[in-house]
Every structure is written in structure tokens, then in C-alpha cells.
Amino acid sequence: MPKYVLLLFIILVLSCQDKQNSFVTTSEAHLDDEVLYEMASTYLFALPHTAADEAHPITxxxxxxxxxxxxxxxxxxxxxxxxxxxxxxxxxxxxxxxxxxxxxxxxxxxxxxxxxxxxxxxxxxxxxxxxxxxxxxxxxxxxxxxxxxxxxxxxxxxxxxxxxxxxxxxxxxxxxxxxxxxxxxxxxxxxxxxxxTPSRLDDYLEGDLSSLSIQEKQGLKKMLDFGCIPCHSGSTMGGVMYQKFGLFDEYQRFTKSENYDAGKMLVTELPGDKDVFKVPSLRNVTQTAPYFHDGSVENLEDAVQIMANLQLGRTLSEQDIKDIVAFLGVSADWRGDSExxxxxxxxxxxxx
Ligand code: HEC
Ligand code: HEC
Missing domain, CATH: 1.10.760.10 (Cytochrome c-like domain)
Incomplete structure (x- = not known):
């Protein structure tokens, strides 16, 4: 698509020339859009139509x-x-x-x-x-x-x-x-x-950049910038790896869990698997409260803050959390035309 590449090039040149110009500001936003999409689509993918595979065909x-x-x-x-x-x-x-x-x-x-x-x-x-x-x-x-x-x-x-x-x-x-x-x-x-559950998120991941609102894009950008997405990745935004719950502190101090659960160590008996859990999928997560392996945290805003504290050693602002939660809601907006x-x-x- 040479025309498309040329357009991108022009936008790039324009946006480098004059940052005060309002026309260029819109172009810049567009350029950021492309960069965000590029970053997002290295980690996140649209859902397949089914999870059938060679060993598990479905009829x-x-x-x-x-x-x-x-x-x-x-x-x-x-x-x-x-x-x-x-x-x-x-x-x-x-x-x-x-x-x-x-x-x-x-x-x-x-x-x-x-x-x-x-x-x-x-x-x-x-x-x-x-x-x-x-x-x-x-x-x-x-x-x-x-x-x-x-x-x-x-x-x-x-x-x-x-x-x-x-x-x-x-x-x-x-x-x-x-x-x-x-x-x-x-x-x-x-x-x-x-x-x-193909949704508006899949429209975006399939290249329709207009399918997310500005706030939802902010949320996505923050999840990429802060480092949530490398763990919550793939077509299901999770479910692709195991990680320790509580890299920066004991999880129970934050979740107030009534009972302690050592996670994967209970199965493997390996000390290195203490507090290790499968990273859960964040598809539809706005609808699946309460959160964490024991349902110890009632609302998503708290769960997101706890994640930032425990997995990334940082504290998020209220605005960060709002944007992230807005983005997380996108996957619950089902498309309803699954093949x-x-x-x-x-x-x-x-x-x-
Ligand atoms: C009494 C409630 C209950 C019933 C009934 C039940 N489940 Fe579950 N299911 C759970 C719980 C709790 C877990 C998580 C357990 C764990 O991880 O140790 C789970 C886990 C799962 C998972 C794993 C999902 C993931 O993300 O890892 C699948 C798939 C599942 N159940 C399917 C089924 C199917 C199919 C049936 C019927 C044959 C069924 N469940 C019946 C409560 C139930
Ligand atoms: C180092 C890997 C890692 C990072 C980074 C990470 N998470 Fe998680 N996340 C996990 C694991 C593991 C769990 C499951 C913990 C448990 O319940 O045992 C989890 C659980 C969650 C849950 C609860 C899901 C549910 O269904 O109960 C949410 C929401 C969540 N993460 C969002 C985020 C957000 C937002 C960020 C960035 C601020 C983030 N995570 C960063 C590994 C990670």
C-alpha cells in the first residue's frame, strides 16, 4: 500500500516540523494512534473463531x-x-x-x-x-x-x-x-x-483504530507503559503464563484473603512455585467480580491498584485507574456475530 505509507510519511514530516500548528496536532494524535496500535498488537491478538485444534476438532x-x-x-x-x-x-x-x-x-x-x-x-x-x-x-x-x-x-x-x-x-x-x-x-x-467472545476489542486488534474511545486508548497505553500487558497478553489478555502473585510484597497483606493459598506449589511441591498462579484472562473482567483466586477483592478499581502495588511496585492515580478500567470494559462489549x-x-x- 504505497499511498498509505506515503501518507504516514507526510504526517511524520509535518508533525516534526511544527508542534504548535493545530492541524499538525490532529495528525500527531493520528500518529500516536498508529504507534499505540503497533505496540498493542505485538502483545494482544484478536480471538480466533473457535479454540479447536488438530488434536481437538469440533463438529x-x-x-x-x-x-x-x-x-x-x-x-x-x-x-x-x-x-x-x-x-x-x-x-x-x-x-x-x-x-x-x-x-x-x-x-x-x-x-x-x-x-x-x-x-x-x-x-x-x-x-x-x-x-x-x-x-x-x-x-x-x-x-x-x-x-x-x-x-x-x-x-x-x-x-x-x-x-x-x-x-x-x-x-x-x-x-x-x-x-x-x-x-x-x-x-x-x-x-x-x-x-x-469477539468484541469491540477485536475490531480494534483487527485494525479498526476508530473502535476505541480516546479514554479507552489512554487505558490501553497506560497498561502498556506500566507493564501490565506483558503478563496479561495474547488473545485472552492472560492465560498464557504463570507468575508469582506478589512480586513486591505478600499478597495477603493487600487482598486481606482469609485463607492463605500457595497456588501452583500445592500441585508441584516446588518451593519456587510458592504463590504462583496462572495469570488470569482480563477478557470481560469488568463483569466477573469479585477478583483474584479467592474472590477476596470486590471491585475492579481496587484489584487494579493492588496489581500495580504487588506486581509493579507502583501506585496508580485515580485517573490511571479510571482509564484502565474503561479500556478493560471494551472486551465485554460483545460483537455478537461470532462465526x-x-x-x-x-x-x-x-x-x-
Ligand atoms: C460448584 C461450582 C462449580 C461447578 C459445578 C463447576 N465448576 Fe468449573 N470451576 C469452579 C471453580 C471454583 C474453579 C476454579 C478452581 C481452581 O482453579 O482450583 C473452576 C474452574 C473451571 C475451569 C478452568 C478455567 C480457567 O480459567 O482455568 C473450567 C474450564 C471449568 N471450571 C469448567 C467447568 C465445567 C465444564 C463444569 C461442568 C462439568 C464445571 N466447571 C462445573 C467451580 C465450578
Ligand atoms: C508479573 C505479572 C503481572 C503483572 C505485571 C500484572 N499482573 Fe495482573 N495478575 C497477575 C496474576 C498472577 C494474577 C492472579 C493473582 C491471583 O489471584 O492469584 C493477576 C490478576 C489480575 C486481575 C484480577 C483478575 C481476576 O479475574 O480475578 C486483574 C484485574 C489484573 N491482574 C490486572 C492487572 C493490571 C491492570 C496490571 C497493571 C497495572 C497487572 N494486572 C499487572 C499477573 C500480573
């Missing part, structure tokens, strides 16, 4: 079965809890409680992260103990604090009692129609791989 029939299973309460001990109970899809995939309640009101030790976009993370759970969404499914089904089923066989038996699954499994697995546990995990995983077709189904996403 419409698998997604349909997985969706049914996601809302299925019959696969919890007392038939009252489904995946959607703690990860409601009509509420950004979270229940907005510090700690979720499973069968019989049992509480676990951690806050429910969203299932939207989660399939893209490098691993699942706050400590990454499940390698992908398929492996993750076993956790909640058999966890006594969640769906509390006693065995994999019991889960399969419950589904065999419901005639609709005979059809759904036959459609999703025409060659071998048996209901099995690995297929349940694969189908729920396939459904989760379709749960993407996976899923966002168009949101009317059906309410619990049955």
Missing part, C-alpha cells in the same frame, strides 16, 4: 451434545448442580460469588473463573493442574465440593437413563454410539472450545 453435533451436558444437572450427586450453576453463560460465565457453592452448598477454596475463552489458556484452573478443557471436566464432576459424583461409571449411568442422550451421542459419534466417560469430556470440551454462531444463541443460554 456441530459434538458442540450440540456438549452444550446439553453443560446444562445437565442430572450428572451431579443430588441432581441440582450443572456446569452452568457456577459458570452461567448468560452472565459472562461466572457466578459473581467469592466462592461458588456446589452440591449441598459445599464451598471450595477458589473463585470460579469464566468458561468463555478459557479453552485458549495454556492450561486450566488457577494453578494449571489440568492440561486442557477436556482434562478439566473430570475435576468438577467428581469433586465433592462441586458436582460430587462418586465415579465415572455413575456419570455414564445417569446419562443412560435419559433417552435424549441416546440420540445426541449417536449424532455426535455415528461410528460408535456408546455413551462413555471420555466422550462426555470430549463433548463438553468441544462446546467450551466454541465459547469465544462459531454461538453468541447468536444467547437467548437459549439461560438455565433450563
Amino acid at each position: 456441530d453435533d459434538l458442540v450440540k451434545l456438549g452444550k446439553e451436558l453443560y446444562f445437565e444437572k442430572a450428572i451431579s450427586l443430588d441432581k441440582t448442580v450443572s456446569c452452568n450453576t457456577c459458570h452461567p453463560l448468560d452472565n459472562y460465565g461466572v457466578d459473581n460469588k467469592p466462592l461458588s457453592e456446589g452440591v449441598g452448598g459445599a464451598k471450595g477454596a477458589r473463585n470460579s473463573p469464566s468458561t468463555y475463552n478459557a479453552a485458549l489458556h495454556l492450561a486450566q484452573f488457577w494453578d494449571g493442574r489440568a492440561k486442557d478443557v477436556e482434562a478439566q471436566v473430570e475435576g468438577p464432576l467428581l469433586n465433592p465440593d462441586e458436582m460430587a459424583m462418586l465415579s465415572k461409571e455413575a456419570v455414564v449411568q445417569r446419562l443412560k437413563q435419559l433417552p435424549k442422550y441416546k440420540t445426541l451421542f449417536a449424532e455426535a459419534y455415528p461410528k460408535n454410539t456408546q455413551i462413555t466417560y471420555p466422550k462426555i469430556a470430549q463433548a463438553i470440551g468441544a462446546f467450551e472450545r466454541s465459547l469465544m 462459531s454462531g454461538f453468541l447468536n444463541l444467547d437467548k437459549q443460554m439461560t438455565e433450563k
Whole structure:
């Protein structure tokens, strides 16, 4: 695009010539825009249409079965809890409680992260103990604090009692129609791989620089300048690495967490993994309060300040926080035209 390059060059020359001229000021703003976009797009990417990959292909029939299973309460001990109970899809995939309640009101030790976009993370759970969404499914089904089923066989038996699954499994697995546990995990995983939330942020990252307001751009710029984005990076603004929570101080002093949680060290038993957690995705974060692994912080403004204190050793001004929160809201402004077709189904996403 030589014309485009030439234009950029002219703007550059003009803006170098006279900084007082008002025409040049607009051009400068435009130039800053290009620079900001360049910087942002080295770390952040638009979401893919789905999180399917070679090892985990998805079909419409698998997604349909997985969706049914996601809302299925019959696969919890007392038939009252489904995946959607703690990860409601009509509420950004979270229940907005510090700690979720499973069968019989049992509480676990951690806050429910969203299932939207989660399939893209490098691993699942706050400590990454499940390698992908398929492996993750076993956790909640058999966890006594969640769906509390006693065995994999019991889960399969419950589904065999419901005639609709005979059809759904036959459609999703025409060659071998048996209901099995690995297929349940694969189908729920396939459904989760379709749960993407393309938004105004993706319009921007795909090159429509007019899709962010000036304040939102300020927020993005500040997150880049302060150094938030190297940790919260990739298409999900997080979920791509593990980091210590509290590089400059003990996290509990700031979050006022009631219980101490050593994070990844609980899984690996390595001292170097003390207080290490998966960096969470910031997609939709304005809607997913409360914050941190134990839901100990209620509002986003406080969470952002705590991040600056604990991870960057600095204190942000009120204006900085406002701008950052404005930028973080952009990803919750869903586009609703996902090619996976899923966002168009949101009317059906309410619990049955
Ligand atoms: C009782 C509430 C509850 C139920 C029911 C539940 N979950 Fe979760 N889910 C959680 C909590 C809490 C975590 C975080 C646990 C941790 O990291 O140690 C979690 C984590 C996850 C994650 C990891 C996301 C990430 O960012 O790492 C996925 C994916 C997920 N759940 C999917 C499901 C699916 C699928 C089902 C149904 C089979 C389900 N959950 C049922 C509470 C629940
Ligand atoms: C060194 C890496 C690192 C840096 C830098 C960093 N974060 Fe984080 N962030 C994390 C980790 C790790 C967590 C999870 C902590 C926990 O809950 O255990 C987190 C959590 C968060 C959360 C809570 C998300 C949720 O769903 O609970 C927000 C919001 C956040 N960060 C925003 C920011 C902002 C804004 C900045 C810059 C001011 C920033 N982070 C800088 C690593 C980082």
C-alpha cells in the first residue's frame, strides 16, 4: 500500500516540523494512534473463531451434545448442580460469588473463573493442574465440593437413563454410539472450545483504530507503559503464563484473603512455585467480580491498584485507574456475530 505509507510519511514530516500548528496536532494524535496500535498488537491478538485444534476438532453435533451436558444437572450427586450453576453463560460465565457453592452448598477454596475463552489458556484452573478443557471436566464432576459424583461409571449411568442422550451421542459419534466417560469430556470440551467472545476489542486488534474511545486508548497505553500487558497478553489478555502473585510484597497483606493459598506449589511441591498462579484472562473482567483466586477483592478499581502495588511496585492515580478500567470494559462489549454462531444463541443460554 504505497499511498498509505506515503501518507504516514507526510504526517511524520509535518508533525516534526511544527508542534504548535493545530492541524499538525490532529495528525500527531493520528500518529500516536498508529504507534499505540503497533505496540498493542505485538502483545494482544484478536480471538480466533473457535479454540479447536488438530488434536481437538469440533463438529456441530459434538458442540450440540456438549452444550446439553453443560446444562445437565442430572450428572451431579443430588441432581441440582450443572456446569452452568457456577459458570452461567448468560452472565459472562461466572457466578459473581467469592466462592461458588456446589452440591449441598459445599464451598471450595477458589473463585470460579469464566468458561468463555478459557479453552485458549495454556492450561486450566488457577494453578494449571489440568492440561486442557477436556482434562478439566473430570475435576468438577467428581469433586465433592462441586458436582460430587462418586465415579465415572455413575456419570455414564445417569446419562443412560435419559433417552435424549441416546440420540445426541449417536449424532455426535455415528461410528460408535456408546455413551462413555471420555466422550462426555470430549463433548463438553468441544462446546467450551466454541465459547469465544469477539468484541469491540477485536475490531480494534483487527485494525479498526476508530473502535476505541480516546479514554479507552489512554487505558490501553497506560497498561502498556506500566507493564501490565506483558503478563496479561495474547488473545485472552492472560492465560498464557504463570507468575508469582506478589512480586513486591505478600499478597495477603493487600487482598486481606482469609485463607492463605500457595497456588501452583500445592500441585508441584516446588518451593519456587510458592504463590504462583496462572495469570488470569482480563477478557470481560469488568463483569466477573469479585477478583483474584479467592474472590477476596470486590471491585475492579481496587484489584487494579493492588496489581500495580504487588506486581509493579507502583501506585496508580485515580485517573490511571479510571482509564484502565474503561479500556478493560471494551472486551465485554460483545460483537455478537461470532462465526462459531454461538453468541447468536444467547437467548437459549439461560438455565433450563
Ligand atoms: C460448584 C461450582 C462449580 C461447578 C459445578 C463447576 N465448576 Fe468449573 N470451576 C469452579 C471453580 C471454583 C474453579 C476454579 C478452581 C481452581 O482453579 O482450583 C473452576 C474452574 C473451571 C475451569 C478452568 C478455567 C480457567 O480459567 O482455568 C473450567 C474450564 C471449568 N471450571 C469448567 C467447568 C465445567 C465444564 C463444569 C461442568 C462439568 C464445571 N466447571 C462445573 C467451580 C465450578
Ligand atoms: C508479573 C505479572 C503481572 C503483572 C505485571 C500484572 N499482573 Fe495482573 N495478575 C497477575 C496474576 C498472577 C494474577 C492472579 C493473582 C491471583 O489471584 O492469584 C493477576 C490478576 C489480575 C486481575 C484480577 C483478575 C481476576 O479475574 O480475578 C486483574 C484485574 C489484573 N491482574 C490486572 C492487572 C493490571 C491492570 C496490571 C497493571 C497495572 C497487572 N494486572 C499487572 C499477573 C500480573
